[in-house]
Amino acid sequence: MQVAEVIYSSQIYGPGKRTVLWLQGCSIQCDHCWNDELWSFKGGIKKSPAQMIEAAIQSGDDGFTLLGGEPLDQAPAVAHFIMQVQSAGFDVVLYTGYELHELSTPQKKCVQMSDIVIHGRYVHELRSENLLWRGSTNQEILINNSKFSGLDLSEKRQVEIHLNEIGHVKVVGYPTPELLQSIASRNGMMTSLKSTGNGYEI
Ligand code: SF4
Numbered sequence: 001m002q003v004a005e006v007i008y009s010s011q012i013y014g015p016g017k018r019t020v021l022w023l024q025g026c027s028i029q030c031d032h033c034w035n036d037e038l039w040s041f042k043g044g045i046k047k048s049p050a051q052m053i054e055a056a057i058q059s060g061d062d063g064f065t066l067l068g069g070e071p072l073d074q075a076p077a078v079a080h081f082i083m084q085v086q087s088a089g090f091d092v093v094l095y096t097g098y099e100l101h102e103l104s105t106p107q108k109k110c111v112q113m114s115d116i117v118i119h120g121r122y123v124h125e126l127r128s129e130n131l132l133w134r135g136s137t138n139q140e141i142l143i144n145n146s147k148f149s150g151l152d153l154s155e156k157r158q159v160e161i162h163l164n165e166i167g168h169v170k171v172v173g174y175p176t177p178e179l180l181q182s183i184a185s186r187n188g189m190m191t192s193l194k195s196t197g198n199g200y201e202i
Pocket of ligand 1: 026027028029030031033034035036038068069070096097098121122
């Protein structure tokens, strides 16, 4: 799979603690997509299921979330990935901008294999920052694994701040402008705030 970015131990893209992979490339190209840096199919790094399983174990994560870009534009590799990580005991949350009726046979297979699927286009006019796991109100959550059928899916605004080993801050989810400003001015010094395909880097 061609992967643009990974974060570990996230709790805002599915239940429990998750390794989140943003896949490179999207052919859907929704209006006002804020991940348009991930549209190109050039770029990213090839990651194998074995590499990612090892990293998720090190992080103590329960599952994987596949985001985009558009994961189903890499359907054969994604199906292989899902099979391998589920065999290793991880659950899978799959995001797709496709509607279910648009799926090809290999894409349908990925949806059927995943434990939870968030599907549908991002529609800017229907954007809400208070939707659990989703960006716009038309998007739907499909739960394929009964283990997750009792989840609380009510509205909540979520944001996470990740700090890497060299002190770089990554903010994902829906931060308020005030929160971003306060992080950017930490230690009393304004630092640069850069919007990236999947969040903000400081
Ligand atoms: S919102 Fe998702 S599906 Fe839509 S263009 Fe952006 S990356 Fe692609």
